[in-house]
Amino acid sequence: MDTVINRKSNKKKYLAIAIFAIIVLGYGAFSMITKKRTFNVKKSEITIKTVEEDFFEDFMVFQARVEPMNSMLVNIVEGGSVQEIFVSNGDRVVQGQPLARLYNPNTELNYMQQETAIIEQINNLNKAKLDLRNQELNLAKDLVSIEHDFLDAKNLYDLNKKLFEQEILAKNEWEKTQENFRFQKERMNIIKQSVTKEKQANQIQIGQLNQSIGIMEKSLGILRTNKKNFLIVAPLSGRLSSFEPVLGQSYQQGQTLGKIDVMKGYKLLADVDEFYLSKVKQGQKGTVDFNSKQVEVVIAKVIPEIKSGRFQVELNFVSNENLDLQQGLSFAVRLTLSEKTKSVVLSKGSFNQDTSGKWIFVVNGNKAERRNIEIGRENPLYFEIISGLKPGEQVVTSSYKDYQEAEILNFE
CATH class of the missing domain: 2.40.420.20 (conserved putative lor/sdh protein from methanococcus maripaludis s2 fold)
Incomplete structure (x- = not known):
């Protein structure tokens, strides 16, 4: 006879094992998560x-380079090719000293044509002024002749009047004398008025002509001065830098040929990261190390224009002592931003x-x-x-x- 097996205990056993496994896995997962x-x-x-x-x-630290306190660019006024070079880069020059000469045949020819045209206009204006003067002279001559005729008529009038009163002169002759005297008198008055008005009108025209001649002569002077602009001269005294012209090379009007540095005092110029733009202010003080001593500097100008993530700062030396500086030297500037x-x-x-x-x-x-x-x-x-x-x-x-x-x- 078969025996019936009771599976209830086995189910409990498997359930306990499953629960234990879940607990172990859960603990392991918890440990991994929390570890x-x-x-x-x-x-x-x-x-x-x-x-x-x-x-x-x-504080902040940035590099700054020494630059002259004042400088001026040497610009091309009249474009052309380099014909002559008189100085070298780095030379000391004085105001008005020739630096280089340019040449442009087309501009030269244009100047000559303009000069000829202006001179011709000046001559025409002078001729017109001379014509007006001659016209006044002719009027003056006519007036002298008319005044002479008037005096003759007046003298005859005075004489015939006495003769007529003495009944020596005929009445018809006396009437002719009166009529001639009246005519000459009115004629002289009219001519005088005409001459006066003509002189006034001529004076106005001559004034206008003189003004036009003055303008033409001024234009001619400017034109002749511009012809001299092919010769590049130093605008002031100092040391010439960035001056590297090449014979035969062409330059356009307004192009920079070099720079003249006035060797009287120096400043520092620095490119600073844009992160510090809001922190850097005019008047802030800093220091640089020069010849093993601290030299005080102050921010003179902040140029807020951002280029390639940087902006420019100009600094001046606070001390008036004569520092033996040279253009191009570089210093590490320590700038104090707060106490x-x-x-x-x-x-x-x-x-x-x-x-x-x-x-x-x-x-x-x-x-x-x-x-x-x-x-x-x-x-x-x-x-x-x-x-x-x-x-x-x-x-x-x-x-x-x-x-x-x-x-x-x-x-x-």
Whole structure:
């Protein structure tokens, strides 16, 4: 007879095993999730710095080059090809000294044609003025003749009047004498009025002609001066720089041929990163190292135009002492942006490039643990720590490039 097997106990056994397996797997998964990611590093390959409480000074350092205080460009007034060169780059020149001569045959011919045309116009205007003078002279001659006729008529009138009163002269003769005298008198008055008006009109025309002649002569003078612009001369005294003309090379009008530096005082010119544009102001002071001593400088001008991510700054030397400077020298300018304040500071390192200053590895025995921090201001030497670190703590400041995902660094 077959025996009936009871499977209830086996089911309970399998269920218990399944539950135990689930618990083990769950614990393993939980452990993997909650376990901090670690990374083993050699202590000799990292940089460890100590957090300090010290005076923080907001400053920046940038390179500046020495430039003359004043300079002037030598520009081409009349374009042409270089025919002669009289000086060399770097020479000291005086105002008005010839530097180079250009030649342009087309412009030269054009000047000659313009000069001929202007001279012809001046001659025509002088001829018109001479015609007016001759016209006045002819009128004056006519007036003299008319006045003479009037005097003859008046004398005859006075004589015939006496003769007529003495009944010696016939009446018809006397009437003719009266009529002739009246005619000559009215004729003279009319001619005088005409001559007066003609003189006034001529004076106006002559004035206008003289004005036109003056303008023409001024134009002629400018034209002749422009002809001299083919000779390039020094606009002021100083040292010639950036002067590199080549014989036969053509230059356009307005093109710069060189620069003259006035060797009376120097300034510093710097290209500064646009990040500092809002921080750099006119009047801020800084220092440079010159001959093993600190020389004070001050920002004279900020040129806010951004070119290739940089803007220009001009600085003047505060001291009036005669510094033995040379154009082209370069200095590291230390510019103070704020006064010193007591703060928690940390020496700068490469870690900031990988963390953007949001976290750092803090040393704890033979390991370093990841911690969130907040960084404030910075200068070329230090970061200002707002929160997350205390003075005396040690942190890893070298690059985090190989272990950005780690939460703990184990030192080997």
